[in-house]
Amino acid sequence: MDNERLLILDGHSLMNRAFYALPDLTNSEGLHTNAVYGFLNMLLKMKKEIKPNYIVCTFDRSTPTFRHNRYTEYKAGRKKMPPELSEQFPIMEKVLKMMSINIFEIDGFEADDLMGTLSVFAENKGIEVYIITGDRDALQLATDKVKIVITKKGITQKEVYDRDRMIGEYGVTPKQFIDVKGLMGDSSDNIPGVPGIGEKTAFKLIKEYKSIENVFENIDNIKGKKLKENLKQYMEQAAFSKRLATIVTDVPIDMDLNSIESREEYDAEGLKNLFEKLQFKSLMNKVVTPQQKEAGAENDEVKVNLVDSLIELKNFTADLENSKIGDNLIYINFKVMGNTVYSKNRIDKVFINLGKENFEIDTSKLYGEDKDSTVKLMKSLFENPNFYKVSYDVKSPCSILHRMGIKLSKIKFDIKIAAYLLDSSRSNYELIDIVRECTGVNISEEDKNLFVKETALFEKVYSVLRQKIEEENMGKLLYEVEQPLIPVLASMEYEGFKVDKSRLLEQENKFKVEIDRVQSEIYSLAGEEFNINSTKQLGKILFEKLDLPVIKKTKTGYSTNAEVLEKLKGRHPIIENIIYYRQLAKLYSTYIEGLKSVIEEDSKIHSNFNQTVTTTGRLSSTEPNLQNIPIKYEMGREIRKIFVPDNENCVILSADYSQIELRVLAHIADDENLINAFINHNDIHAKTASEVFKVPIDKVTPAQRSRAKAVNFGIVYGIGDFSLGKNLNISRKEAKSYIDTYFERYPNVKLYMDNIVEKARKDFYVTTIMNRRRYIPEIKSSNKIVKALGERLAMNTPIQGSAADIIKIAMVNVYRKLEENHLKSKLILQVHDELILNVYREELESVKHIVKEEMENVLDLKVPLEVDINIGDNWYEAK
Numbered sequence: 001m002d003n004e005r006l007l008i009l010d011g012h013s014l015m016n017r018a019f020y021a022l023p024d025l026t027n028s029e030g031l032h033t034n035a036v037y038g039f040l041n042m043l044l045k046m047k048k049e050i051k052p053n054y055i056v057c058t059f060d061r062s063t064p065t066f067r068h069n070r071y072t073e074y075k076a077g078r079k080k081m082p083p084e085l086s087e088q089f090p091i092m093e094k095v096l097k098m099m100s101i102n103i104f105e106i107d108g109f110e111a112d113d114l115m116g117t118l119s120v121f122a123e124n125k126g127i128e129v130y131i132i133t134g135d136r137d138a139l140q141l142a143t144d145k146v147k148i149v150i151t152k153k154g155i156t157q158k159e160v161y162d163r164d165r166m167i168g169e170y171g172v173t174p175k176q177f178i179d180v181k182g183l184m185g186d187s188s189d190n191i192p193g194v195p196g197i198g199e200k201t202a203f204k205l206i207k208e209y210k211s212i213e214n215v216f217e218n219i220d221n222i223k224g225k226k227l228k229e230n231l232k233q234y235m236e237q238a239a240f241s242k243r244l245a246t247i248v249t250d251v252p253i254d255m256d257l258n259s260i261e262s263r264e265e266y267d268a269e270g271l272k273n274l275f276e277k278l279q280f281k282s283l284m285n286k287v288v289t290p291q292q293k294e295a296g297a298e299n300d301e302v303k304v305n306l307v308d309s310l311i312e313l314k315n316f317t318a319d320l321e322n323s324k325i326g327d328n329l330i331y332i333n334f335k336v337m338g339n340t341v342y343s344k345n346r347i348d349k350v351f352i353n354l355g356k357e358n359f360e361i362d363t364s365k366l367y368g369e370d371k372d373s374t375v376k377l378m379k380s381l382f383e384n385p386n387f388y389k390v391s392y393d394v395k396s397p398c399s400i401l402h403r404m405g406i407k408l409s410k411i412k413f414d415i416k417i418a419a420y421l422l423d424s425s426r427s428n429y430e431l432i433d434i435v436r437e438c439t440g441v442n443i444s445e446e447d448k449n450l451f452v453k454e455t456a457l458f459e460k461v462y463s464v465l466r467q468k469i470e471e472e473n474m475g476k477l478l479y480e481v482e483q484p485l486i487p488v489l490a491s492m493e494y495e496g497f498k499v500d501k502s503r504l505l506e507q508e509n510k511f512k513v514e515i516d517r518v519q520s521e522i523y524s525l526a527g528e529e530f531n532i533n534s535t536k537q538l539g540k541i542l543f544e545k546l547d548l549p550v551i552k553k554t555k556t557g558y559s560t561n562a563e564v565l566e567k568l569k570g571r572h573p574i575i576e577n578i579i580y581y582r583q584l585a586k587l588y589s590t591y592i593e594g595l596k597s598v599i600e601e602d603s604k605i606h607s608n609f610n611q612t613v614t615t616t617g618r619l620s621s622t623e624p625n626l627q628n629i630p631i632k633y634e635m636g637r638e639i640r641k642i643f644v645p646d647n648e649n650c651v652i653l654s655a656d657y658s659q660i661e662l663r664v665l666a667h668i669a670d671d672e673n674l675i676n677a678f679i680n681h682n683d684i685h686a687k688t689a690s691e692v693f694k695v696p697i698d699k700v701t702p703a704q705r706s707r708a709k710a711v712n713f714g715i716v717y718g719i720g721d722f723s724l725g726k727n728l729n730i731s732r733k734e735a736k737s738y739i740d741t742y743f744e745r746y747p748n749v750k751l752y753m754d755n756i757v758e759k760a761r762k763d764f765y766v767t768t769i770m771n772r773r774r775y776i777p778e779i780k781s782s783n784k785i786v787k788a789l790g791e792r793l794a795m796n797t798p799i800q801g802s803a804a805d806i807i808k809i810a811m812v813n814v815y816r817k818l819e820e821n822h823l824k825s826k827l828i829l830q831v832h833d834e835l836i837l838n839v840y841r842e843e844l845e846s847v848k849h850i851v852k853e854e855m856e857n858v859l860d861l862k863v864p865l866e867v868d869i870n871i872g873d874n875w876y877e878a879k
Helices: 011-021 034-050 066-070 089-098 111-124 136-141 163-170 176-184 199-209 212-217 225-233 235-245 268-278 281-286 290-300 310-322 363-382 395-403 415-422 431-439 450-456 458-471 475-495 501-526 535-545 562-568 573-596 634-642 660-669 672-679 684-693 702-716 721-728 732-745 747-763 784-820 841-856
Strands: 005-010 054-058 102-104 128-133 146-151 158-161 305-307 329-337 346-354 357-361 388-391 411-414 497-499 608-610 620-622 650-657 765-767 773-775 826-831 834-840 867-872
Touching: 005 011, 005 034, 005 111, 011 034, 011 089, 011 111, 011 128, 034 089, 034 128, 034 281, 054 111, 089 102, 089 268, 102 111, 111 128, 111 136, 128 136, 136 146, 136 176, 158 163, 163 176, 176 199, 176 212, 176 235, 199 212, 212 235, 225 235, 281 431, 305 310, 310 357, 310 363, 329 395, 329 450, 329 458, 346 363, 346 395, 346 450, 357 450, 388 458, 395 475, 411 415, 411 458, 411 475, 415 431, 415 458, 415 475, 431 450, 431 458, 450 458, 458 475, 475 608, 475 784, 475 826, 497 834, 501 573, 501 634, 535 573, 562 573, 573 634, 650 784, 650 841, 660 672, 660 702, 660 747, 660 784, 672 684, 672 747, 684 702, 684 732, 702 721, 702 732, 702 784, 721 732, 732 747, 747 765, 747 784, 765 784, 773 784, 784 826, 784 834, 784 841, 834 841, 841 867
Parallel strands: 005 054, 005 128, 054 102, 128 146, 305 357, 329 388, 388 411
Antiparallel strands: 146 158, 329 346, 346 357, 608 620, 650 834, 650 867, 765 773, 826 834
C-alpha cells in the first residue's frame, strides 16, 4: 500500500482562499460563485497532480467546539463571514456529493482536528497523505508521509511541506511549531500567547529551547528584561495557548477506506445542470463523467463524406435536390478563414449534416479546381428554397457569400444568436461550449474532426435551444428581429463606406497642426517642454511644479488618468489643454492613422457588425468601430467629412430617431403628461424646463432648457442627485429639487423606476418591449456601489434595449423595402439611433419616403416616433 495516496481538502480554508483571490463572480440569477469556482479549480488541479486513491473534504460546523468550552474568547471578534461567501457553501457541498467526494464534519471539533485524525489513520496504514489548505496551522501535522500543501497567492501557487522542509525552512519540527504558536499566539483565532512576543522571537526561543516547557525551565538564562518579565507573568497563558493550538488527532470517528475511495462515479446529469446554472463552462470541460466519456466515444465514431472535387460537389447538390429530409432541415457549419481585411476573409470548408450522414465540402480546394463552377454550384446549394438551414454564427459566411453573389436563404435558426438572446452577459459564445452545454459532449479543440463532430450534434443543439427560446417567450425576437437582420448586416459589410483619400490626407495635416498647437500651449503653461504622454513626467509638472492637489497615487507615482484630470478641471488652464490633447491624439491614432490600414482596394471601409456583443441588444461595430467616433470636439466631427457617397451620382442620407429613448420611456412608463408632450409635438426639453422651473414654456431660457435636457436624459440612465449636480455644476440639494419636481410632474415615470428595480430584485433580470432579457446580478450585491449600479441598469436597460429593438426592426424593414422596389440605394451603416444610406440621386425621394415610413411605423407605441432626415455630400454634411 506504499504507493496509495489520500487527498484531504480543508473546505473552509480553501473556500475563503478562493473567495478573496478571485474577482466577484455571479451567475445570471445574482448567485455568487467565485469561491465555488476557485475551489473546484484547485480540486481538479490537485486531483490531476496527486492522482489520489482516496479523497475527503473536511468542513467546520457552526456549533461550538471543545476549544470554545475551554476558552469562551476562542475566535471571538473574528469578522463575520460575508453573505456572498456563506451562500456558496451549500452549493460547494452539493457539488462535492455529485462528484462522489465524502464530506467529514462533526460537532465539537474543527476541520483541523478531522484532518489530523484522518492523516494519522492513513499514515498508520502506510498511505501517503496530502492536506490542501491555506492555513499554516496545519504545518504541525507534517511528517515524512504527511505533506501539507499550502495555497499561496491566489489559487494557483502552492508550497508543499513535509517534516524535512519544516526543519530546513523554519528550524523547528512540525510538533515544535505548536510551541511557536503558543508563545506568539494567533490573532485570527484569538489565541492570546505571550504579550510582546512576535513570530521572530517565538521561533528563536523554540529553536534554542525546543519547547515552551524548556523555555520556562531556562527562563533565567533568557536575555531581555521585558521579555523575561512577560514570560514569567504569562507562563500559564502560554501553556494554555499551546493546548488551544494543538490539533487533535484522535477524534472518535468511524473510518472506512472504502467510503473515501476516489471514484469517477459522478452524478453526470446533476453536475451538468448545476454547472449550467452556475455558468461554469470552462469547468464542464474538465469534469468528464463516465456518461460524457461514453457520449464522446460515440461521437468519435462520426463518419464524414469528403467532397473535394467538382464532380462530387455536383453529385452532392443533385442528390440533395432529389432527397427527402425530415422537416426539410439541413445543418450547416462554416469554417471561415480571415483577418481584419474584409476582402481577405474566405470560407475554407463547409460541413453539412443530413441526419445520419455528414459531409465536408473543401471549398478552398474546389476554388483551385474551377472557381466559377464552384461558385455556381454553391449558389444552387445555399439558395435552395426547399431546405431550411440551421447554422452557427451565419452572418460572417453570409457576408462572404454576398461578395460572391450568393444569398444564403431560408435561415431557420442561428445557434449563436439564440445562445446570446438566452444570456446576453456571456463573454463569448464559442460553438464548442454551446455544444457541450446542450449535449453534454466534450470535444477537444485540438480534435482534427472538430467541425464535423460539432455539426453532427447541431440537431440536438437546435432542439435544446429552440425549446429554451420558446420557454422564455423569445421566439418573436429571434425569428422576426435578430435572424432577419443577418442578411441586412451582411449586405452592409459588403457595401462598405467609401473614403475620400484626399480628404483623409487633409484631415491628417489639420490634426498634426492642431496637435502641435495644443502641445506648444501646454509647454508654455508648464514653462518647459516634456513628454506629455509620460505619466511620470506629466505628474511632476502638475503636482510638483504647478503644485496642483494630488488626487490619486499609484505604486509608480502620481495618477494622471481621465478621472483625475476631470477633478482638476478649472484649477489651471493646462488641464483642459491636456484633456483636449489626449482626445486629439486618440482621434489621430484611431481614426486618421488607423483608418489608413483598413481602406481596401475599392477605396471603402468594410466594418464588421456584431449582434452578440452588447448586453443591451445594441449592435457593435469593429475593425474599425465607426459607431464611436467622438464628436465632442469639432476635430472629431470633421473626421466624418472623409466618408463620402459611392460616386458623384449619389448622396449620403442620415435618418435619425428623435429622442427615441425618452419616447420609449413615455411608452413603458405610460405617463400621461410625458405621452401628451410627444403627441402634441412639444419641445420636450423646453416642456420639462417649464415644469421643473415653473415658468411658462415661452419664457424658458436656453440655460434652463439645457439643464432640463440633462435631467431628461439623466432620468433615462437612473441618475441620482449627486451625479446630476456634478454634471450641471450645481449643489446636490438643487439637483435633488430638479429630480423631485420632475417626478411630481411625471409621476408614472417614478412609479416605473421603482417597479422595475423591484422586479429586477425579484427576477434578477429585466426585459425590453420585444422581451429581450438582460440579467442584472449586480442588484443583489452587498456592496452599495455595485448595487446602485444594478439599480441604474435595471432602470435603463428596458429603455435602451427597446430602442435597440426598434432600430433593428427598422433596419430589416428598410432593407426589405429597398429590395422589393429593386432600388440601387443601400443601407451602409447604423450608429445607435441613426441609419446611414448611400442613395442614388434619382432614387432620393423614394428612399426618403421608404426610410421615414418604415422607421416611424416600426411598432405601435403610445407616442409617435419621429425621424429627422438629412442629406449631404459626405457624412458630416448629412449629420
